[in-house]
Each structure stands twice: as C-alpha cells, then as structure tokens.
Amino acid sequence: MAKVLSGAGLRGQVAGKTALSTVGVSGSGLTYRGYDVKDLAENCEFEEVAYLILKGKLPTQAELDNYKALLKRQRDLPNALKDVLERIPAEAHPMDVLRTGCSMLGNLEIEADFSQQDDITDRMLACFPSIICYWYKYSHEGTRIDVNTDDDSIGAHFLHMLHGKKPSALHEKVMHVSLILYAEHEFNASTFTARVCASTLSDMHSCIVGAIGSLRGPLHGGANEAAMDMIERFNNPEHAEKEMMGMLERKEKIMGFGHAIYSESDPRNAIIKQWSEKLSEEFGDSTLYDVSVRCEAVMKREKGLFCNADFFHASAYNFMGIPTKLFTPIFVMSRLTGWAGHVMEQRADNRIIRPSADYTGEDLRKVEAIEHRV
Numbered sequence: 001m002a003k004v005l006s007g008a009g010l011r012g013q014v015a016g017k018t019a020l021s022t023v024g025v026s027g028s029g030l031t032y033r034g035y036d037v038k039d040l041a042e043n044c045e046f047e048e049v050a051y052l053i054l055k056g057k058l059p060t061q062a063e064l065d066n067y068k069a070l071l072k073r074q075r076d077l078p079n080a081l082k083d084v085l086e087r088i089p090a091e092a093h094p095m096d097v098l099r100t101g102c103s104m105l106g107n108l109e110i111e112a113d114f115s116q117q118d119d120i121t122d123r124m125l126a127c128f129p130s131i132i133c134y135w136y137k138y139s140h141e142g143t144r145i146d147v148n149t150d151d152d153s154i155g156a157h158f159l160h161m162l163h164g165k166k167p168s169a170l171h172e173k174v175m176h177v178s179l180i181l182y183a184e185h186e187f188n189a190s191t192f193t194a195r196v197c198a199s200t201l202s203d204m205h206s207c208i209v210g211a212i213g214s215l216r217g218p219l220h221g222g223a224n225e226a227a228m229d230m231i232e233r234f235n236n237p238e239h240a241e242k243e244m245m246g247m248l249e250r251k252e253k254i255m256g257f258g259h260a261i262y263s264e265s266d267p268r269n270a271i272i273k274q275w276s277e278k279l280s281e282e283f284g285d286s287t288l289y290d291v292s293v294r295c296e297a298v299m300k301r302e303k304g305l306f307c308n309a310d311f312f313h314a315s316a317y318n319f320m321g322i323p324t325k326l327f328t329p330i331f332v333m334s335r336l337t338g339w340a341g342h343v344m345e346q347r348a349d350n351r352i353i354r355p356s357a358d359y360t361g362e363d364l365r366k367v368e369a370i371e372h373r374v
C-alpha cells in the first residue's frame with residue numbers, strides 16, 4: 001500500500017524536476033539515472049556511481065581510471081585549511097568540522113563562475129575524507145597525518161587514514177556499497193536545502209555547507225549515529241526487546257526507522273543489512289547484529305515500521321572500527337555527489353525557489369508609543 005503523501009512538511013508536493021533519481025516508484029524502489037541501486041551496489045565501485053551522477057553516464061574503464069587518478073591527485077589539503085582544522089577542539093562534532101572545512105575551502109578555492117562547478121565538486125569529493133581524518137587524528141591523537149594515501153578508492157583512503165593501515169578487501173567493498181547507497185535520494189531535506197541555495201545563484205561551497213547542516217539532524221543523516229547510541233546500550237536481543245518496548249510505551253522516536261516517502265521498506269536496508277551480517281562474522285562477535293535484527297522485528301511487529309538506510313549502517317560501521325561520531329560525515333562523503341548533481345540541475349534550469357506561507361499572526365495594527373507598551 002502506497003504511503004499517503006499529504007499534510008505538513010511539503011509532503012507529496014512536487015517542488016521541481018530531476019533526472020537524477022526516483023524514490024519509492026513502485027517496482028523499482030530507488031534508481032539513479034535509471035539504474036536500480038541494488039544493481040549498482042552489486043556491480044559498481046562508488047567512483048563509477050559518482051561519475052554516473054555527476055557526469056551523466058557510467059564510465060568506461062578508461063574514463064573510470066582517469067577519474068580515480070584525478071581524485072587521487074587532489075586529496076591534499078591547503079595549509080590554511082589544516083591550520084583551521086587544528087584549532088577545532090576534539091569535543092566538536094565532526095559534522096560541524098566538515099561544515100567549517102567546506103566553508104574554509106570555499107574561501108581558499110573560490111568558485112569564480114559556474115564553468116568551474118565540475119572541478120570544484122571533484123575537489124570536494126577528493127578531499128572531504130582528508131578533512132575529516134586530518135581533524136580527527138590531530139584533535140584526538142595529536143598527530144598530523146599524511147592525507148596523500150595511494151589507495152585506489154575514496155572508501156579505502158578514508159579507512160587507511162583513520163586506522164593507519166590499508167583496509168581489508170571486505171572493508172573496502174563495504175565502503176563502496178555504503179557510499180553507493182547513500183549517494184543520492186531525490187528531494188530529501190539536505191538536497192532540497194542545496195537546491196534552494198543554488199536557486200539564488202550562490203556558489204557550490206555555500207550550497208554544500210547548507211546541505212551538511214541539514215543532514216546533521218537526527219531526523220535525517222544523524223539517525224545512523226543515534227541508532228548506534230541506542231543499540232550499543234543493549235546487551236543481547238532479549239534486553240533490546242525489553243528496552244524497545246519501554247521506549248515505544250513512552251512514545252519515544254526510534255532512530256533508524258520509518259521514512260518520509262517509502263511505505264513498506266527502504267530498498268537500501270536489505271543491502272546494508274546483508275553486509276553488516278558478513279562483517280559480524282568476520283568480527284567474531286555478532287551481538288550488535290543480533291540486537292539490530294531483534295530491533296527490526298520488534299518495530300515491525302509493534303508499529304509496522306521498517307529500518308531505513310541508516311539502521312544497519314550503524315552496526316556495519318561499528319564492525320569496521322569507525323567511531324560513531326564519524327558515521328554522518330561518511331554520509332556526506334557520499335551524498336556530496338547527489339547534492340552537487342542537484343545544484344548543477346538547478347542551475348541549468350533555474351528560477352529562484354520562493355514558496356508562500358499561510359499567515360497565522362496578528363491583524364494589521366499600529367505601533368504604540370514605547371511608554372504605553374506593556
């Protein structure tokens with residue numbers, strides 16, 4: 001049964017056009033430029049999907065090799081940006097660090113005109129993992145890491161900087177899958193933020209800074225961190241069930257469940273769930289996975305709600321040794337492709353986005369002299 005898309009939150013209202021993705025269209029679930037996300041996650045690397053979203057087609061082998069080489073060359077950070085990152089305290093949230101990092105980059109490498117939008121986007125794609133890890137390692141361990149790794153992919157580059165060694169083939173593969181799943185999702189809140197900003201003819205960095213701010217919230221990308229905070233409190237599936245029943249009784253919102261558009265399932269969940277299970281086997285302790293499976297069953301039984309893309313990402317990232325507060329920044333590393341793709345689309349056929357509001361305030365009245373006001 002399709003979800004009724006009406007009411008508050010602009011639900012169900014068409015706010016523009018896109019050729020980038022379809023969400024919740026029956027029979028396909030989620031497609032990027034006509035390709036099923038499942039097909040892409042099974043058969044592609046993240047860089048192929050980034051190319052698809054940003055350049056409009058899947059690359060040939062030669063195009064992919066060139067694209068990866070181009071991204072690899074741009075991993076380094078300007079010293080002025082490193083200086084700024086070194087001043088941000090360890091207690092800061094990495095999403096705020098990324099927001100600041102992106103903004104600083106926009107001061108140092110300005111998008112002077114829209115003909116530069118492809119280069120500007122590729123540069124951000126190449127260096128966002130460096131921004132996250134440079135700050136994380138400096139603020140938490142006092143080390144200035146070399147952000148020029150020779151890793152083949154963005155996911156491996158990120159894990160290498162984080163853990164100080166090259167990731168296993170399994171971990172690199174899961175990063176490809178994860179980044180593909182998070183890459184694009186039509187007019188979600190953060191993408192819409194980017195498009196609104198783009199519609200004023202602002203620069204690419206400003207659009208991405210705004211989108212990072214929107215993604216940060218726990219009702220959107222921040223849900224993967226909130227889900228992790230919850231599941232790590234549960235010792236085993238029985239404990240999880242008992243605690244969840246209490247949360248539901250208290251009418252608490254359970255992060256990682258439900259969706260604004262999907263009615264029965266989020267097609268990304270089955271894919272990341274399967275990889276989380278594989279990682280749990282390699283990890284040698286499946287508690288977090290088993291707890292997650294029980295949470296899924298309880299929510300289905302009690303509320304008819306399903307896991308969205310974020311829920312099993314929590315256990316998957318944890319099994320790869322990724323600190324919880326870096327979960328949503330990984331989402332940014334990926335969704336940057338969708339955001340930039342939408343900014344480019346908006347620019348190509350633009351009218352400033354400016355909806356109207358139903359006024360609920362006072363009728364017209366006169367300003368009272370200050371001595372008569374109460």
Ligand SMILES: CC(=O)SCCNC(=O)CCNC(=O)[C@H](O)C(C)(C)COP(=O)(O)OP(=O)(O)OC[C@H]1O[C@@H](n2cnc3c(N)ncnc32)[C@H](O)[C@@H]1OP(=O)(O)O
Pocket residue numbers: 218219220221223252253254255256257258259260261303305308309310
């Ligand atoms: C990658 C992503 O951004 S995916 C989304 C990540 N966000 C989360 O996981 C946060 C938790 N989920 C939610 O808050 C919501 O499901 C959203 C924000 C994703 C969608 O919001 P909406 O479209 O407004 O939800 P929807 O209309 O389906 O809600 C229907 C009912 O289910 C309830 N509900 C929805 N999700 C949840 C949840 N996770 N836990 C408990 N109850 C829920 C709502 O409170 C609502 O109940 P009500 O009618 O009594 O108020």
Ligand SMILES: O=C([O-])CC(=O)C(=O)O
Pocket residue numbers: 023182184185187188189220260261308309
């Ligand atoms: O579409 C949405 O509302 C949220 C979402 O799943 C995403 O952005 O990936």
